[in-house]
Amino acid sequence: MSTQPYRTQKGGLVDRTQPINFTFDGNTYQGFQGDTLASALMANGVRLFGRSFKYHRPRGILGVGFEEPNAMVQLRTGNRTEPNIQATRIELFEGLVAESQNRWPSLNFDVGALTGIFSKLLPAGFYYKTFMWPASMWMTYEHIIRNIAGMGKSPTTNDPDRYAHRYAHCDVLVAGGGPAGISAALVAAETGARVVIMDDGPKLGGALLGCNLKVGDQEGTTWAQAAEQKLRGMDNVTVLTRTQTAGYYDHNMIIANERVADHVNEPAPFIPRQRIWHFRATEVVLAAGAMERPLVFAGNDLPNVMLASAAGTLANRYNVQAGRRAVVFTNNGSAYTVAADLKAADIDVSAIIDARTDIPSTELDIAKAAGIDVLLGQVVLAAVGGKHGVKRVVVGDTPSGPDVTEGQITRTIECDLLCVSGGWTPSVHLFSQSRGKLRFDDEKCCFVPNKGFQRERSAGACNGSFMLRECLADGRNAGSNAAEAAGFKSSSKELAIASEEPDVHPMPLWALPWPEGNHDKRFVDLQNDVTAEDVALAHREGFRSVEHLKRYTTLGMGTDQGRTSNVNGLALMAGHKGEDIPSVGTTTFRQPFSPITMGAVAGPSINEQMSPIRRTAMHDWHEAAGAPFVPAGAWLRPQAYPKPGENLRDAYLREAVHVRKHVGIVDVSTLGKIDVQGKDAAEFLNRLYVNGFAKLDIGKCRYGVMLREDGIVYDDGTVTRLAENRYMVTTTTGHAGPVMVHMERHAQVVWPELDVKLVSVTEDWSAIAIAGPKSRAVLAKVTDDIDVSDATCPFMAFREGHICGVPARLFRISFSGELAYEINVPANFGATVWEGLMKAGADDHIVPYGTEAMGILRIEKGHVVGGELNGRATADDLGFGRMLSAKKRFIGDVLKDRPALLEANRKQLVGIKPVDGTSQIPRGAQIVVNPTGARPVPIEGEVTSRCESPNVGMPIGLALIKDGRNRMGEKLIASSPVAGIDVKIKICDPVFVDPKGERLRG
Amino acid sequence: MVDLTQSRSALERVYTPGRFGVSSGQPGVMISERRHLTLIHIEHRDDDAESPLMIATAVGFPLPRAGQIAEKDGRRVLWLGPSRSLIITSGSSADGLSDAIASSATNAAVNDISSSRIVLRLSGPNARDVLASGCPLDLHESVFKAGMTATTNVDHYTALLDCIDTNTIDVYVARGYGVSFWQWLIEAAEEFGGKVLASS
Amino acid sequence: MLLIECPWCGKRAQTEFTYEGDATVKRPEDGDQAAFHAYVHLRENVTQWHDEMWQHTAGCRRFFKACRNVTTHEIIATAKPKGDLPDMSSGKITS
């Protein structure tokens, strides 16, 4: 195995029979099935994984999992490339390609490292202080800074993979598959509860997989494997591995990110790469484990200065010697077991350097049995080395207090691996996200869960129970307690006996003084390059709140959110303030625990699924006819039907002329349709609309306007009386949903005493308007049982019968101002009837017309739509003043009379024409007297609709102009500073075509 | 009597019978469109004790309780909400039913909304998993059992679910969203292996 | 995402519902402008328990009331429009 010089020959969880080839920074290596990218690189002797964010210092790995702050890589290439992925969480797969980050042009020779030399110029807050003034230059600075700072590169092409979402429910959700989580799941599962257990790793076991402990008479790894098998075999249990519990939300909703196919080169066809799970759990067991803390001393960021647990896991799980000659530096008991494990992996452990002076004999016994020297009352003052790792450590006496500024050197020890353990930080992230309150445990030197908020309990290391036997017991209790709280009966189970191990017993030790002659940086936050000096500086400059400290120094920001740095940073800050750690408090823990790729967040909601499309029954016909579509709410509507050689404008101008000369049909299925029934239906509609409906005859339609309660026009449409107690109401396309809710609210909450039943029938009916002088002739050809003559079916009449053999409703209403009808047929027959009309109308030159021509026709008639129903106009503003009934109460009747809504100078609906008869009226223009006059230019009004009118023969528009109805003939300017166009216009009547309405009554 | 051959499915452009997605093994989910159903929406006031009895007489059996369905002789009644039901029927058992209910339960609001929804029958061992890709309801077979119904969300869509049996659920979605929903459904089903059956 | 109990359909995910405003306001009977102004525009800025109106939009379409803590999102009870919610006024803080 010369290709993997640091690989040991036996044990562990890698499969030596399955070699895997991979590439890192262009070099090819070999690892084994079961490796992570980090462990495989370590096995190959790679120590330099990347450069640091700010100073571009060489960095290796600090941890072996979630906690890793530095070893982030750009994974994969091309359209699957992904930045900022922790090498410690990447499972090795054949053909894996990864690149290091934060370096240019190469990892070994990095120009940005010069910033390290000038690093005295880059203290905390440097960017704020230097580059924020003048503010206008920040954009320039930012570009350069971002290039140097690097991080990874986003892909530039579409992600070829798919991402799924899944909702699931359970009685007991166990977040974390270490020993505590497994115990909890086993106990809860036995009760018959629906249990979900999730872990980030490829198999259950958690920290157990990285140490040499026993459960009962089994190896820990064997026990975990058997437990996983058992759980996977149970119908009521879901085991999710490679799944990060990312967020704990309200009402026991847990979001998890399953990396379904991240451990292979590319997902199998149709298999999602990742899946977001939305869990709703009755009870939750948090078993998220703990993370070891680094210690703060000069050069503590050198490659191969790593957490003791990481070195131990590399040896035990991945069979990798992190070095040949190790020094272990600790302030607690947990590192002793690791030291023994390293020794067992044939690593020469020079010494355990323990800051404590008085330690339990159990710990000494472990060292003695392994033949390792223990130096008590000693600390590492500095690590010294280069980009390929630590070479020696400078050791001194444990400082007598935090004020000691220079440490006394007692010796130097050569080594190529420095294992550090500064105690343990429970992963309280999920607990905190759930609004749980923390307390600081002085004995364990860490924050632990105190008072929970939701139906959850913490177990194991995330609860401050660091030892295996505690984890197993905690897990069992939590699992049983959770199942019972969810209503299941739990029988107490025999507790598995775990190996003895030393308790943690940490000694508070937050930052070590510099040794004489070495003032190298002492890093607190390795991801953001925040040093102990930065924390001190922040304090000196008056940043007293922990949240301010975070923002000023960037401590705890970035992808790892201060997992390894928070407690050290807080403790240093507390020291400066002369307070204890709990009074300094913590920053807020936010979801997600670890970054989730945006593709997974979006899931299937991309392309059309981002915003689903509503299609009318005639959609395919429109599409086949070559119509471009325009969105109207969720609907797509055909704009026009260009013939060969026509552009869109040609088409809609042709259509608009054709309808007034011959006949056309337009798809108006998107209008909202509401069926209103009940003894009090008439009274209900009377209260909704400004005009009355009680006296509307059966078989008649009436135009109606409704106000909002504040007196502003809300919507308009037609109301048709189908029967004594039954009406059909139409709404505008855009307001169909809100108007339905508005009606439901008043029917259910405000006037529940009224007998009224409401059903939205928009989807049930296809609606086709047929308009033009020939519309009656065409209609007569397709119906046998409706007399469409003006005598029996006059303007505003409603008839039922069959059209093209399909049961239909016929409304003689007109939006175009022409003789017109609206046909409603069940949507399943909409396309059939549309085609039938096209066929029947062929001799009369029938054409389909789209929304553009429809818009022209209605502007020519001065009909209002969304532009005029702008949420500010009153009924009188829009010319509906005479419709306001004084004989009844209706919504908006009181506030419509507020003084400001009755002012004489309000903007009123008028028509406008260009004075020269040819200039296009600019869209959205303001109406002014003199656009070049003194600023601010007084606004007289605004253009609400405009078009070219082929029937009037010039551009026309509708506008809301102050006191407009009294200013007929006045010339003003329609000014669009956006388009840079000023057009002289003349105010005119808003009805441009057939003001007497003779055509529609024809 | 309407000529059903004139009726057009909202899914005409996308509906292609055959296997899709993962092609190995048995399909995890089968999808078929149920066409030519008569859907009758009935609503009465909460304080109207009489209408439910009249409706029951016309339909042939009492209306279902909250969240339940009732079924007899090819007529299936789904609870939509308090005092609201949807009758699903087809062929001869649909004949004149809407009018019969309207004329006997005169205080109820009756609407034939047969065109308003697309109806898809999902069956197979992964039918529930497919829906759970977008539905926040607890669809576990021990919770959402045969004979239960719910209006809920399936991804961006509002959907009415009708649990036929352990492996079969009918899904009702607004007709206008039919094609979009179909695309969502097919994509969600692909990983389980699917098969579109002939529509019925 | 909240879990909200519709008085008719039971506990459902928040996505099925729409928030429909303050449930403590009542539409005035008479035509007093000041009363309508208050009904439409004036709201307490509650920081704790609040009686809200919700609609089960993607469900039974019914409006109902919910007493929700707007800080913690706890929902202590829901009720039909005419029903009563628990009096949480001692826990109500207005600012």
Ligand SMILES: [Zn+2]
């Ligand atoms: Zn409901």
